[in-house]
Amino acid sequence: MPSAKPVERLSFDEAAELSYFLTRIIHPTCILPAKLANVPVRLRNINQKDKQGTLISTQFNTGKIEAIASKDGITAILIKSSRMLFAHGFLRRIFEIFESYKTPIDMITTSEIGVSITIDNNKHLDEIVDDLKKFGTVSIHKEMTIVSVIGDLPENNIGFQANILSALKELPIRMISYGGSAHNISFLIRTRDKAEALKALDKQLF
Numbered sequence: 001m002p003s004a005k006p007v008e009r010l011s012f013d014e015a016a017e018l019s020y021f022l023t024r025i026i027h028p029t030c031i032l033p034a035k036l037a038n039v040p041v042r043l044r045n046i047n048q049k050d051k052q053g054t055l056i057s058t059q060f061n062t063g064k065i066e067a068i069a070s071k072d073g074i075t076a077i078l079i080k081s082s083r084m085l086f087a088h089g090f091l092r093r094i095f096e097i098f099e100s101y102k103t104p105i106d107m108i109t110t111s112e113i114g115v116s117i118t119i120d121n122n123k124h125l126d127e128i129v130d131d132l133k134k135f136g137t138v139s140i141h142k143e144m145t146i147v148s149v150i151g152d153l154p155e156n157n158i159g160f161q162a163n164i165l166s167a168l169k170e171l172p173i174r175m176i177s178y179g180g181s182a183h184n185i186s187f188l189i190r191t192r193d194k195a196e197a198l199k200a201l202d203k204q205l206f
Contacts, residue, residue: 001198001199001202003202003206004202005206006051006053006054007054007066007067008052008054008055009054009055009056009057009059009060009061009066010054010055010056010060010066010067011056011057011058011059011060011152011183012031012034012035012056012057012058013181013182013183014060014066014067014150014151014152014183015031015041015056016028016031016032016035017148017150017181017183017184018067018069018148018150019031020069020071020106020148021069021070021071021148022069025043026041026043031056034056038058040055040056040057041055041056041057042054042055042056043056060152061151061152062152063152064151064152065149065150065151065152065153065160065205065206066150066151066152067149067150067151068147068148068149068150068198068201068202068205069147069148069150070145070146070147070148070194070197070198071120071145071146072145072191072194073120074106074118074119074120074144074145074146074188074191075118075119075120075122075125075140075141075142075144076116076117076118076140076141076142076144076174076175076188077116077117077118077119077128077129077132077138077139077140077141078114078115078116078117078138078139078140078141079094079114079115079116079117079132079135079136079137079138080113080114080136080137080138080139081113081114081135081136081137082113082136083135083136090135091110091115093135094115094117094132094135097128097131097132098117098119098128100131101123101124101127101128102124103119103121103123103124103128104119104120104121105117105118105119106118106119106120106146107146107175107177107186107188108177109175109176109177116174116175118144118146118175118188122142125140141174143190143191143192144174144188144189144190144191145188145189145190145191145193145194146186146187146188147186147187147188147189147194147197147198147201148184148185148186148187149164149184149185149186149201149205150183150184151183152182152183153181153182153183153184153185154182155179155182160185161178161185163204163205164185164201164204164205166204167197167200167201167203167204167205168187168189168197168200168201170196170200171189171193171196171197171200172189172190172193173187173188173189174187174188174189174190175187175188176188
């Protein structure tokens with residue numbers, strides 16, 4: 001994004017959310033030890049030594065959206081099954097399939113008769129789909145992108161959610177993930193819509 005600016009300050013939780021998108025800059029496992037020891041971390045560009053970079057610490061900007069990030073190469077898997085109704089243990093059996101193939105799940109949303117899951121590793125996709133068909137009908141959507149808005153986003157900050165959704169009102173959204181963290185709202189969109197989505201969010205939020 002031509003208008004992108006450096007993020008001056010992030011909390012450890014915000015940095016942990018962003019690290020999923022920035023593994024070549026800071027790995028997710030680096031955040032927890034620093035947080036537990038309360039050791040501030042500063043990210044800097046070695047080619048711009050005069051710049052302060054981003055400070056990660058317990059201090060953060062309240063009531064503020066800090067960043068937008070995206071990740072391509074996402075595959076969405078939708079499992080529909082009437083057996084989910086009033087059933088217990090259904091999700092556990094679904095998760096065990098992904099665990100058996102050592103395939104992490106990125107996003108998940110559920111309804112009374114369906115589960116939508118995203119993965120970023122298709123190595124065992126065919127085997128996973130075959131196993132999932134034991135539970136219901138399975139559909140696959142490839143060439144998807146996760147777009148996340150990162151910041152101080154607890155439920156009492158009324159208006160942020162509507163503002164974010166308003167920016168994407170002209171684009172089809174496959175999944176929305178909110179509530180698992182007070183610092184992240186994520187959307188699953190088609191990769192071909194990514195540039196338009198990022199521009200719309202940048203204009204609306206910044």
